Amino acid sequence: MMSEIVVLYEGYSINSGKDEVIANCSCTLVKGPHNIIVDTMTSWDADKILKALNQWNITSDDINIVVSxxxxxxxxxxxxxxxxAKHIVGFSISFKDKYYLHAFDKGExxxxxxxxKVIPTPGHTLSDVTVLVHSKDGETVAIAGDLFEKLEDIENPNIWLEAGxxxxxxxxxxxxxxxxMADWIIPGHGPQFKVTNRIRDLxxxxxxxxxxxKK
Incomplete structure (x- = not known):
């Protein structure tokens, strides 16, 4: 059974010019053999997430795995x-007070x-991960968190460097x-985008x- 990918909320990041950034992350639902939610936004967004899941006839108890x-x-x-749900936060995998050892740090x-599958992609932090999904459309989607801020950071790498x-x-x-590896990328703070050969070459x-x- 292949998985279906639903972007519940598109992430964004806006520099307000007042020594602050207005930002929230993309929140993505993966429906399939396991119901998975990837990145759960800020602590003020609980009602938004529950409402969005309800539109797909899914409750919080129906989620099997959370990936941050x-x-x-x-x-x-x-x-x-x-x-x-079992929780994967970066390189840490847990359920309640049980922690499961996994060699993300060795590339596993x-x-x-x-x-x-979840693959290690450190850089933004030293324990970043990316979720790779082979969708029911036959394409591979990378839910990448802040490995990619947004499409524009491919032409202008300073965007992701300045984000940290x-x-x-x-x-x-x-x-x-x-x-x-991917046909599509869901970045941390922008709309999903198609991966072209030009993007790969850049x-x-x-x-x-x-x-x-520039670093």
């Missing part, structure tokens, strides 16, 4: 809505089912790697010529 692509506050704010993928990167070189490498060239990126 990393531990920043706009990606974990409503994890506690999903008390029956975590297989959820035949159509969904614990390891820019690793982030560049994983950006190129994910683009090779990302590969950025890895080859890192001085072009």
């Amino acid at each position: 692509t990393h531990g920043h506050s706009d990606h974990i704010g409503n994890n506690n809505l999903f008390m029956k 993928e975590y297989i959820i089912n035949d159509s969904v 990167s614990d390891d820019p070189v690793e982030q560049m490498k994983h950006r190129a790697k994910v683009a090779e 990302l590969k060239n950025q890895v080859k010529d890192t001085p072009l990126i």
Whole structure:
């Protein structure tokens, strides 16, 4: 059984020019053998998430797995809505007080089912992950969190660098790697976008010529 991907909310990030950024993350539902929610927005968004799930006849108890692509506050704010789910937060996998050891730090993928896996993609933080979904349309969608801020950061890498990167070189490498694997990318703070060969080439060239990126 293949999975269906629903972007419940598109992320955004706007520099207000007043020493503040207005931002929230993309929140994505994966329906299939397991119901999965990826990135649960800020702590003020519980009602939004529950309302959006209800439109798909899904309750919080129907969610089997929660994935937070990393531990920043706009990606974990409503994890506690999903008390029956296993939680993956970056490289940490847990259910209640049980923690499951997994070698994300050695590059090991975590297989959820035949159509969904979680791969380590450190860079934005040192424990970032990306969810790869083989959709029922036969395409691969990468739910990438802040590995990609938005489509515009491919032409202008300073967008993701200024958003914060614990390891820019690793982030560049994983950006190129994910683009090779995916047909579509759901970024952390912008609309879903199609991965073209031009995008793949740009990302590969950025890895080859890192001085072009201002750090």
